Amino acid sequence: xxxxxxxxxxxxxxxxxxxxxxxxxxxxxxxxxxxxxxxxxxxxxxxxxxxxxxxxxxxxxxxxxxxxxxxxxxxxxxxxxxxxxxxxxxxxxxxxxxxxxxxxxxxxxxxxxxxxxxxxxxxxxxxxxxxxxxxxxxxxxxxxxxxxxxxxxxxxxxxxxxxxxxxxxxxxxxxxxxxxxxxxxxxxxxxxxxxxxxxxxxxxxxxxxxxxxxxxxxxxxxxxxxxxxxxxxxxxxxxxxxxxxxxxxxxxxxxxxxxxxxxxxxxxxxxxxxxxxxxxxxxxxxxxxxxxxxxxxxxxxxxxxxxxxx
Amino acid sequence: xxxxxxxxxxxxxxxxxxxxxxxxxxxxxxxxxxxxxxxxxxxxxxxxxxxxxxxxxxxxxxxxxxxxxxxxxxxxxxxxxxxxxxxxxxxxxxxxxxxxxxxxxxxxxxxxxxxxxxxxxxxxxxxxxxxxxxxxxxxxxxxxxxxxxxxxxxxxxxxxxxxxxxxxxxxxxxxxxxxxxxxxxxxxxxxxxxxxxxxxxxxxxxxxxxxxxxxxxxxxxxxxxxxxxxxxxxxxxxxxxxxxxxxxxxxxxxxxxxxxxxx
Numbered sequence: 001x002x003x004x005x006x007x008x009x010x011x012x013x014x015x016x017x018x019x020x021x022x023x024x025x026x027x028x029x030x031x032x033x034x035x036x037x038x039x040x041x042x043x044x045x046x047x048x049x050x051x052x053x054x055x056x057x058x059x060x061x062x063x064x065x066x067x068x069x070x071x072x073x074x075x076x077x078x079x080x081x082x083x084x085x086x087x088x089x090x091x092x093x094x095x096x097x098x099x100x101x102x103x104x105x106x107x108x109x110x111x112x113x114x115x116x117x118x119x120x121x122x123x124x125x126x127x128x129x130x131x132x133x134x135x136x137x138x139x140x141x142x143x144x145x146x147x148x149x150x151x152x153x154x155x156x157x158x159x160x161x162x163x164x165x166x167x168x169x170x171x172x173x174x175x176x177x178x179x180x181x182x183x184x185x186x187x188x189x190x191x192x193x194x195x196x197x198x199x200x201x202x203x204x205x206x207x208x209x210x211x212x213x214x215x216x217x218x219x220x221x222x223x224x225x226x227x228x229x230x231x232x233x234x235x236x237x238x239x240x241x242x243x244x245x246x247x248x249x250x251x252x253x254x255x256x257x258x259x260x261x262x263x264x265x266x267x268x269x270x271x272x273x274x275x276x277x278x279x280x281x282x283x284x285x286x287x288x289x290x291x292x293x294x295x296x297x298x299x300x301x302x303x304x305x306x307x308x309x310x
Numbered sequence: 311x312x313x314x315x316x317x318x319x320x321x322x323x324x325x326x327x328x329x330x331x332x333x334x335x336x337x338x339x340x341x342x343x344x345x346x347x348x349x350x351x352x353x354x355x356x357x358x359x360x361x362x363x364x365x366x367x368x369x370x371x372x373x374x375x376x377x378x379x380x381x382x383x384x385x386x387x388x389x390x391x392x393x394x395x396x397x398x399x400x401x402x403x404x405x406x407x408x409x410x411x412x413x414x415x416x417x418x419x420x421x422x423x424x425x426x427x428x429x430x431x432x433x434x435x436x437x438x439x440x441x442x443x444x445x446x447x448x449x450x451x452x453x454x455x456x457x458x459x460x461x462x463x464x465x466x467x468x469x470x471x472x473x474x475x476x477x478x479x480x481x482x483x484x485x486x487x488x489x490x491x492x493x494x495x496x497x498x499x500x501x502x503x504x505x506x507x508x509x510x511x512x513x514x515x516x517x518x519x520x521x522x523x524x525x526x527x528x529x530x531x532x533x534x535x536x537x538x539x540x541x542x543x544x545x546x547x548x549x550x551x552x553x554x555x556x557x558x559x560x561x562x563x564x565x566x567x568x569x570x571x572x573x
Contacts, residue, residue, distance in 0.1 A: 100425040103418050115506075116527035195311075200527075213433050213478065215518075231433060244530040247508070247522045251429025254518035257537045264533055 009228045014025075017229055018210055021217060027225055033266050035221040038274060040158050040281045043233045047163030051155035053221060055145035060155035062163040066183065067151065069125070069132040077124025077132040081110035083139045083152055090144035106139075108248050109153050112200045112237040116245040119160070123195035126168050131181050133165060146206075146224040149235050149248075153202035154278070161199060164191035186211060200245040201274050202237045203267040206230040209253040215297065216253045218263050220270065234260065236267040295298050329489045329501055336494060336501070338368075345484060345496040345543050348550045350464070352472045352558045359448075361473025365465040367547075368498060369455035372462055374469035379443035394440035396431050399461065400424040402451040423459055424449070425465055430511055430520045436476040445475060457485045459509045459523060464547060471555055479553060481520055483511040484543030486536050488528045491538060494498040495543045508536050512544035 009017075017027055024032065036054030043049075047062035069076060083106040085093040093099070098106075113119060124133040137159060139152045167189035169182045206222025209215070212231045219226055222233070232252015237245040244264065249255070330336055340346070353563055355362040359375035366372075382389040389395060402419045404412040413420055416562030427447060436443065447466045451458065460483035467481045487497030489505035496508055506526035519537070528536065 097416065100421050103421050104425060107418060107422050111525065115525060139571050160501040232429070238530065239527070242534055243527040244524065245527045247524040247533070249519070249522045250426040251432060251511075251521055253433055254513050255542060256517055256518050257534075260519060260522065260537065261534050264530060268530065 009225065013225070014186045014229050017225060020209070021208060021219075024202045026219065026223075028223060032217070033220045033270070035270060035274070036223070038154070038277050040154065040278060042158060042162045042281060042285045047159050049155050049158035049162055051151050051278065052143075053147060054223065055057060055153045056141075056147055057143035057144055058139050058148070058151045058155040058222075060137055060139045060152075060159035062135065062159045064133045064135045064163075064165045065125075066126065066131045066135045066168070066181070069129060074129035075125045075132075076121040078121065078134045079110070079114055079119050080134070080136045081106050081113065081139070081156065082136070083141065083148075084150075085141050085144070088143075089141045092143075093144070104250065104286070105149055105152055108149060108235065108237070108246055109139075109156055109202070111247040112153070112202070113156070113160075116198070116200060116239065116243065118196060118198055118200060118239070118245075120195035121198060123223070125183050127178055128201045131168075135160075135163075135165075137224075144224065147204055147221050149204050149233075150202045150221065153200065153237065154274070155244060157199045157201055158278055158281065160194060161196060161278075162285060164193050166191050171233055198239040198241055198243075200237045200276075201271060201278070202235055202246070203270055203274070204235040205263050207232040207253050207255060209235060213253060215235045215259070216255060218255075218259065218266075234263055236264050238267060238271045242268070315514065329494065329504060330492050337415050337538065339500065342493065342544060343495045343539060345546050346498070348547060349390065350551060350554050352468060352555065359469075359473075361469045361471070363465055363472055363476070365461050365468060367457055367464070367496065368459050369453055370461045371452040372458075372465040373450045373452065374462075375448040376445065376466075376469040376473040376475065378445035378449070378473070379440035379475070380446075382442075388444070390444060392414065392441050393437035394435065394443045394445050396428050396435060396437070398424040398427040398431075398447045398449065398466070400427070400449045400451070403453070406451050406454045407514055408541060412497045416475040423462055426459065426521060426523070427462055430463055431466060431470065431477075432480055432521070434477050434479060434481055434513070436478065439476055445470075445473075456497050456502045456507070458481075459521070460484055460511070460547075463511045463521070464551065468555070472478050479513040479515045480513050480523055480548055482544040482548040482551060483509060483521065484547050485509045486539055486540040488536065488541060490534065493532075495539055499571030508540060510537065510540035510544060512541050512548075514545060514548040535567035 039052045041050045051058055083102050085102045087093045087095050137156050139155055167184045170178050171180045173179045205218040205220055206226045207216035207230055209231045235248040239245055274305045349366040352365045354364045361376040364373045379394050400423055402413050404410050449462050463481050463483040485497050486508050487494040487501050487505055489501050506528045509523040510519035
């Protein structure tokens, strides 16, 4: 019933790939620790991003709505993540309920973001016990050519840093008590970025062992072909503060503790380039936003309002 | 005066927000690199299961049953012509986490852990010996107090051994916590909630790691130390598991009237 997650590789292609790897060569000419070209595109609206790694492509969309908080955490907003593996991306994906692979992807990215306190959930509180923001990030994989986790994490990070939620004004009664809130349109009050402390990014290794059990070779950013002959993967999620936000190896071929350490070190080196690429794209977006017309230039009563002093 | 000394900060019991007392003791009286009370049992059912086991790591209790190798059946119907397929089904009692929380079959956490258990045992079991068949690992969680993944892996190892499934090695799992800057072995739920938890499944004979799972952020340069401590914990678990398996087999052999048949 269940189709394989990856396309089937013929025995001769498998032998060719393994033979080339034994000489340190990868199918697409990369070195063992080289990534495919990274490309990030933001927009058109706030909180939308597209990330590609080689031919693997994912779209992320961040949205927020005002909800009542959980009773035991009245001053905290929430963050949820979902990954959809669209049947468009690969013949191995089926529509319908999320597959275990999709669940694992969204759980790893969500945990890396939430449990490392990347998002300040208390800053999402508008009126304690009444209104908090529930932020969610939906990632759709539209082209599966290997290494989904890194692309999903990158798209989610770009979308979260690009997203701006509407400004909310708290209305007070005559006694000075906060009574209700008013969500301001983008042309009345400038929307606000999320309060992010850092943003984790993932770097994954495909673990290739010829017989499925010997000491594996770790290939950074495995392509679809490489993942099809791999016997497992190791994902390292890091942030700018030098913290390890996730270290995900769910079974597969066993690796030595020393090899895990080497992979983390290699990932730390590659992380800088990846983070820099993301920063550049976001800075450009910020510049183009600043050069566009400020909200006060618009018509009506908004023109007479002082710009928010934030 | 006596009352004042009783509440002095040098008391042996760690305070509310202190997980390692100055004397080096944790809230439950353990030392830093000590695992919790580890209880395991083999052959826990007389029923139709081919193998069954029970593992209690502190207050985390998991029961496991193995059916197979058998014809592919059930809802999954996965099959491979040249090897056995391993299927793990994991369910948790609604009261297991302390609060009443019924979890359906599509619960995200349970699906994730079941997929992890499958992936740990897929390379470990000599699946090529059972072509075209299916090995089903049933896991039932009665209560959880930290280290759920590890207890599941340990229980599955024992149940597979009880079922007589050919394996390359044991999979022994243990957590290590990073709480308030100190490393604690085999953390309970309270300790895990205050910091980060790294779950590691280790293959003691192969001396390699099958599974790592980190629950929250840690400084990257402390990873090596955490892995070393976790491997030490896994070896303690291995001693407990292997000791029990040998003891059990001695009893079984004695029941057949055999002498101490090489165990």
